[in-house]
Amino acid sequence: MNLLITEDDPLHRAFLKTAVENALPECDQVFEAENGAAAVEIVKSETIDGIFMDLQMPKSNGVDAAKEIWRCFPEMRILFWSNYADEAYVRGVARIVPSGAVYGYLLKSASEDRLAFAARGIFVQDQCIIDREVRGVQQRSENTLEGLTDAEFEVLTDISLGMTDKAISARRKISTRGVQSRLKHLYEKLGLNRSVTHSDIGPVFNSRTRALTVALSRGLLNVDGLASYEMELEDWLAKK
Amino acid sequence: MNLLITEDDPLHRAFLKTAVENALPECDQVFEAENGAAAVEIVKSETIDGIFMDLQMPKSNGVDAAKEIWRCFPEMRILFWSNYADEAYVRGVARIVPSGAVYGYLLKSASEDRLAFAARGIFVQDQCIIDREVRGVQQRSENTLEGLTDAEFEVLTDISLGMTDKAISARRKISTRGVQSRLKHLYEKLGLNRSVTHSDIGPVFNSRTRALTVALSRGLLNVDGLASYEMELEDWLAKK
DNA sequence: GTCACATCTGCGGGTCCCCGCAATAGAACC
DNA sequence: GGTTCTATTGCGGGGACCCGCAGATGTGAC
Numbered sequence: 195m196n197l198l199i200t201e202d203d204p205l206h207r208a209f210l211k212t213a214v215e216n217a218l219p220e221c222d223q224v225f226e227a228e229n230g231a232a233a234v235e236i237v238k239s240e241t242i243d244g245i246f247m248d249l250q251m252p253k254s255n256g257v258d259a260a261k262e263i264w265r266c267f268p269e270m271r272i273l274f275w276s277n278y279a280d281e282a283y284v285r286g287v288a289r290i291v292p293s294g295a296v297y298g299y300l301l302k303s304a305s306e307d308r309l310a311f312a313a314r315g316i317f318v319q320d321q322c323i324i325d326r327e328v329r330g331v332q333q334r335s336e337n338t339l340e341g342l343t344d345a346e347f348e349v350l351t352d353i354s355l356g357m358t359d360k361a362i363s364a365r366r367k368i369s370t371r372g373v374q375s376r377l378k379h380l381y382e383k384l385g386l387n388r389s390v391t392h393s394d395i396g397p398v399f400n401s402r403t404r405a406l407t408v409a410l411s412r413g414l415l416n417v418d419g420l421a422s423y424e425m426e427l428e429d430w431l432a433k434k
Numbered sequence: 435m436n437l438l439i440t441e442d443d444p445l446h447r448a449f450l451k452t453a454v455e456n457a458l459p460e461c462d463q464v465f466e467a468e469n470g471a472a473a474v475e476i477v478k479s480e481t482i483d484g485i486f487m488d489l490q491m492p493k494s495n496g497v498d499a500a501k502e503i504w505r506c507f508p509e510m511r512i513l514f515w516s517n518y519a520d521e522a523y524v525r526g527v528a529r530i531v532p533s534g535a536v537y538g539y540l541l542k543s544a545s546e547d548r549l550a551f552a553a554r555g556i557f558v559q560d561q562c563i564i565d566r567e568v569r570g571v572q573q574r575s576e577n578t579l580e581g582l583t584d585a586e587f588e589v590l591t592d593i594s595l596g597m598t599d600k601a602i603s604a605r606r607k608i609s610t611r612g613v614q615s616r617l618k619h620l621y622e623k624l625g626l627n628r629s630v631t632h633s634d635i636g637p638v639f640n641s642r643t644r645a646l647t648v649a650l651s652r653g654l655l656n657v658d659g660l661a662s663y664e665m666e667l668e669d670w671l672a673k674k
Numbered sequence: 675g676t677c678a679c680a681t682c683t684g685c686g687g688g689t690c691c692c693c694g695c696a697a698t699a700g701a702a703c704c
Numbered sequence: 705g706g707t708t709c710t711a712t713t714g715c716g717g718g719g720a721c722c723c724g725c726a727g728a729t730g731t732g733a734c
Contacts, residue, residue: 356644364635395604404596
């Protein structure tokens, strides 16, 4: 069995390598990549059976790399390995995992035991292993009450790029009034009207920008994700 | 000599500890803290001569902890130790370092040699050691042409919190027109009018939110910083 | 079928934001 | 004092955004 470790931090990479060698003695060879692009190359040139994938990496984050890898090898087993259980990452991963693929999501704070267990589960027994904490975020985001619907999340990413209502309506093929309607629901779910938004000088917050602040601090969005969304937007602008 | 290592990641903490023991044999004791609040406590209860301070930590980031420590011990020597040379961090540190204090700023990508050199420079010879890359960011931000003035940066933090023009004008004690004037300069420096902002359906971007996207992706702002700014804003709202 | 529920749409008006223009105030320098 | 440069202010207008209301459309349950 050949595994690939994709992780930019050399310290974590070394730790992961020895941990893997201990947990999976049946593993023949461990490849290493320090960013997403390098990982894609290795997967294409070598025969790889499973991947450890860091999500936070400078340039070419883990989600984009995994997307490209799954596009070529839909049954590749990938264990995501992240500092945070940010909803942006969880959603990002959930959006690209092919149906039937085996994958896992583990936090870096997990003990070495948990890491070994998850690795065996995924790479040997073909089982999906999702960290409990991550699972919590996943369920919360599926819950329509406090979670965002896909439409609301979509409009959130659009305003996070700085798009105008009119541009969003063109991109998503709904009326501008429809955009505003989605925004209104988004603002409600983010609790923009619940917090102290008024003082003696009138409203303190601008909903549109305040929504971004709240979404960022709650981990609904993150800066890595913005770069990906930006690229999608450029594609759309180009063919428009 | 007693040193304190403040770093949330156990792997990095252990690495730093052995590196310090090698580089500074005259060091008697090495304390460890895994977040900013714990660091402040240790500094107050033990006699500490110098601190390694990680900037990215979940809850209570390094800048706030250093601020509190320097408030009590203005001559404390602190070596900041960060993943990124984000302008937000560089500015954040520069804003709180007391005049005459000895400090350093090193990137985590630095080699162990550089780390040892910086540690000896700061804790033994009382010299400020700033990573070349960080120094570059510092100078760029001091350059009025491509860097932001303090006024522009201030208004950027305010809109990043989602404040309205009127609220900003009350907080900063200038007219709303003054706020808009600062914003206009900010937009120019961020290059919002240079990029492709128009298409056949009219303007694609809303300046206010687009400014946030650009500032975040350039590292002028970061999410850790938002939390600090938010607290300052709450203080102001409370006493208003 | 129809009832309930969610989503999208058009209209209208109130507010906020962006900005050009011109005048003013202050700082730095000769 | 005079000059120049930068930051701020007031005015005014055009556009973008937020939202309540009412009507249309679509979907799933019974």
